[in-house]
Amino acid sequence: MKNNNLLFTPGPLNTSTTVKEAMLRDLGSRDYVFIETVKEIRTRLLALGGVSKDQGYECVIMQGSGTFGIESVLSGVIPQNGKLLLLINGAYGNRMLKIAQRHSISHVALECAENEIPDKHEIENYLRSDASITHVAMVHCETTTGIMNPIDEVGKLCNTYHKIFIVDAMSSFGGVDFTIPQAHIDYLVSSSNKCLEGVPGFSFTLANRAHLEQTKGRSRSLSLDLYAQWQGLEINGQFRFTPPTHALLAFYKALTELENEGGIKARVERYRQNYELLMSAMVKLGFEPYVHEKLRGHIITAFLYPSGDYFDFEMFYSMLNQKGFTIYPGKLSRVDCFRIGNIGQIYEKDIRSLLEAIAAVINEMIQKITV
Ligand SMILES: Cc1ncc(COP(=O)(O)O)c(C=O)c1O
Missing domain, CATH: 3.90.1150.10 (Aspartate Aminotransferase, domain 1)
Structure with missing residues (x-):
């Protein structure tokens, strides 16, 4: 096989040899070492987001790629009588729209050009004039173009108007300096194979526990049920379905390497x-x-x-x-x-x-x- 190319892509990305070597181990999904590793990963991810369990946040790991994580949140946290405001300026914002349509989630989309960011006043008008909006979703770094969306400003608006704020931070988490409290984020989704430099295999959601606790039974999906996945991980530290054991071992190593990098x-x-x-x-x-x-x-x-x-x-x-x-x-x-x-x-x-x-x-x- 040809040697690895250098990947100048949005992911999967080049990973270190030591991260890849961490996968040279077969662990059972109920193995004590594996369960402890998952627990440690969940704690460290919260810390990277500038929060902790004590501060009322939870980390839920979901098998599959980043989109699975986004779908688990959109299809799992918005109640039947809720309404989602989607801010769109690229392919990943549009993907959230498709997910909302597929699950018949009531929504309104505010779309702007792919090289522009949504207008703050327009967003505020929507929030002020449509009291039925319960959730707002936005991509942080819209990887389609590399544009950075103003999550701090939108988060502030969500906080003022008491809306739940969902952020697709797939390509920014770990590679852009921001925290969950600073941007008033209630659900942040990212994945193993972007700026944290692990291998593909899972996504994770950092969630405001007070909101997550209210989502029992809301999911429109069995395998992507965010609340059930969280409960599974909390009750016995295990995944409900086969976990990506090797990807998690690699990720644990990748988190240590992030710490070593500074x-x-x-x-x-x-x-x-x-x-x-x-x-x-x-x-x-x-x-x-x-x-x-x-x-x-x-x-x-x-x-x-x-x-x-x-x-x-x-x-x-x-x-x-x-x-x-x-x-x-x-x-x-x-x-x-x-x-x-x-x-x-x-x-x-x-x-x-x-x-x-x-x-x-x-x-x-x-x-x-x-x-
Ligand atoms: C901002 C953003 N959202 C969602 C995704 C989808 O992730 P995946 O391809 O892992 O499903 C990507 C992938 O590059 C992304 O950059």
Whole structure:
């Protein structure tokens, strides 16, 4: 098998060898060591969110990818007579809309352009004028473009108008410096294989216990029942259905490595430096980012296709891939873009080698059309 490519994607990401090695162990799901590991992971995840059990928060781990976690929350916490306000500016906001539709959850969607953030006054108008809204959901880093949505401002509004705030922090948790209390978040969802640098296999929700306790029997799903999953983990420390044991062992190691790196602040700094190096060099190479600088995050960047005749994305992608660098296609509805992520086990030297490869590939592509 070919050696690993460097992944400049939104996930799955490059993980350390030691994280992968942590999976070289078969543990039964009722093994004491496994149960203790899960307990420790749940405690540490709360701490990373700036909360604890004593402060009234719970961590619920759910098998499956990030979307499973989002679906477990949307289909599990909104009562039949509740109503969800969805703030949408990209594919992952739209995915929440699809989940709401699939489960016949009463909802209203406030959508804006993919390179803009929802207007604070418009959100406030909805909250003020529609008393039937009970929950508000928003993506933090909309990975479609890399735009950062203003969760602090929206959280403040939710707090003022007594709405329950759900945040998809899939690609920001662990890679952006924020806390649950600061953004008044009631349900935060993220996954094992993004900025915490574990392998794919599960998502997790950090939940306000006072709200979670009221959701018994609300879930529209059996396997994704958030309340039942929480109760299972609380009662005997076990999952209701087969847990991703190997992914959890890897994740435990990944959390230790995050601590050794210096915690979230140090990781944010590494990702930010990756981003700054990438941005300045890409602009020099003639690429234009899709999102305005003041709204751009440091997780992933969407670049517009350059206008020259030489550029063909499929060719660009496969030539980079052959050189050992995997970038990511765009996911925008109206504009042609590709994306480059800065997260995972990616360091300055990796960004520099990617930039050299991009410059070489562009030269080769230009030469191809001039001969
Ligand atoms: C913001 C956001 N939400 C949801 C998801 C969906 O996660 P998954 O593909 O793990 O289901 C992603 C994946 O990249 C994401 O970036």
